[in-house]
Amino acid sequence: EAQVTQNPRYLITVTGKKLTVTCSQNMNHEYMSWYRQDPGLGLRQIYYSMNVEVTDKGDVPEGYKVSRKEKRNFPLILESPSPNQTSLYFCASSPRLAKNIQYFGAGTRLSVL
Amino acid sequence: QQPVQSPQAVILREGEDAVINCSSSKALYSVHWYRQKHGEAPVFLMILLKGGEQKGHEKISASFNEKKQQSSLYLTASQLSYSGTYFCGTEISGNQFYFGTGTSLTVIP
Numbered sequence: 001e002a003q004v005t006q007n008p009r010y011l012i013t014v015t016g017k018k019l020t021v022t023c024s025q026n027m028n029h030e031y032m033s034w035y036r037q038d039p040g041l042g043l044r045q046i047y048y049s050m051n052v053e054v055t056d057k058g059d060v061p062e063g064y065k066v067s068r069k070e071k072r073n074f075p076l077i078l079e080s081p082s083p084n085q086t087s088l089y090f091c092a093s094s095p096r097l098a099k100n101i102q103y104f105g106a107g108t109r110l111s112v113l
Numbered sequence: 114q115q116p117v118q119s120p121q122a123v124i125l126r127e128g129e130d131a132v133i134n135c136s137s138s139k140a141l142y143s144v145h146w147y148r149q150k151h152g153e154a155p156v157f158l159m160i161l162l163k164g165g166e167q168k169g170h171e172k173i174s175a176s177f178n179e180k181k182q183q184s185s186l187y188l189t190a191s192q193l194s195y196s197g198t199y200f201c202g203t204e205i206s207g208n209q210f211y212f213g214t215g216t217s218l219t220v221i222p
Contacts, residue, residue: 033210042115042200043155043212050208058209059114090154100145100204104154 002027006091006105013081014113021076021108023091029103030096032074033058034066036087037107043090049074050096081112114139116203118213125191125220133186133216135201142204144177144184149215150197158186158199191220 004025013019025032033048035058045058049068063085065077074093078085088109092102116137123131135144143162147155161177161184173195177184188195196219202212 031208035212040214042214043202044115045210045212048208048210056208059211099208100143100160100202100210101157102147102155102210104156106154 002103004091004093004103004105006089006108008108009106010109012111012113015082016080019078019081019110021078021089021091021110023074023076023105024072025074025091025093025103026072027093027095027103028071029093030071031094031099031102032068033092033094033102034064034074034076035090035092036060036085037090038087046076046089081110083112086110086112115211116201116213118199118201118216120216121214122217123219125188125218127193127220127222128190131188131191131218133188133199133201133218134183135185135203135213136181136183137203137211139182139203141177141179141182141184144175145202146175146184146186147200147202147212148197149200155200188218191218193220193222196220 007022030051034046035043044060047066049055091105094102145160146158149155172189175186198215200212
């Protein structure tokens with residue numbers, strides 16, 4: 001089954017404790033992206049990647065890192081989480097020739113205390 | 114840079130129609146629409162490219178006016194299953210995407 005898998009689905013952590021949210025897709029998509037969703041603000045793009053070893057900042061990259069060492073994986077790293085990073089996070093992937101048609105993972109709800 | 118959607122929320126009775134608007138201050142290459150049901154991930158509905166085209170998906174259709182930098186989503190004869198939050202998205206430059214703030218649609222019996 002074609003899917004984008006995020007882990008964990010729920011995470012509660014404390015300020016400053018490094019964490020990684022994993023994202024994996026099995027559709028051989030080139031384009032992958034991370035979004036955060038906050039009430040009243042919609043979906044905002046954090047980082048995206050056009051292919052392996054090619055990443056770029058989205059609209060709200062501060063406080064986040066990503067890497068794309070393999071085509072299928074695109075982890076989101078929070079080196080020193082802060083309470084304002086409490087949010088619902090989505091990973092998405094799409095094929096290079098149809099970037100607009102994004103397949104989203106189920107989401108990761110993160111709370112930073 | 115984020116597209117502006119209106120209305121923010123709408124409540125319909127089954128069978129009624131609704132229009133959701135999306136406008137941008139930047140030139141648009143394309144507009145795409147997604148629907149997110151409560152507690153779920155957004156799901157792609159349709160994409161509209163330059164050319165003022167109109168597309169349909171079941172009883173949901175959309176138009177794109179590139180000159181006005183606007184898109185509208187039309188939901189006709191709404192069904193309970195249409196409930197959710199609708200997002201328009203745009204690719205303004207390069208490979209970066211911007212989504213609107215969303216329109217919450219609730220269909221009641």
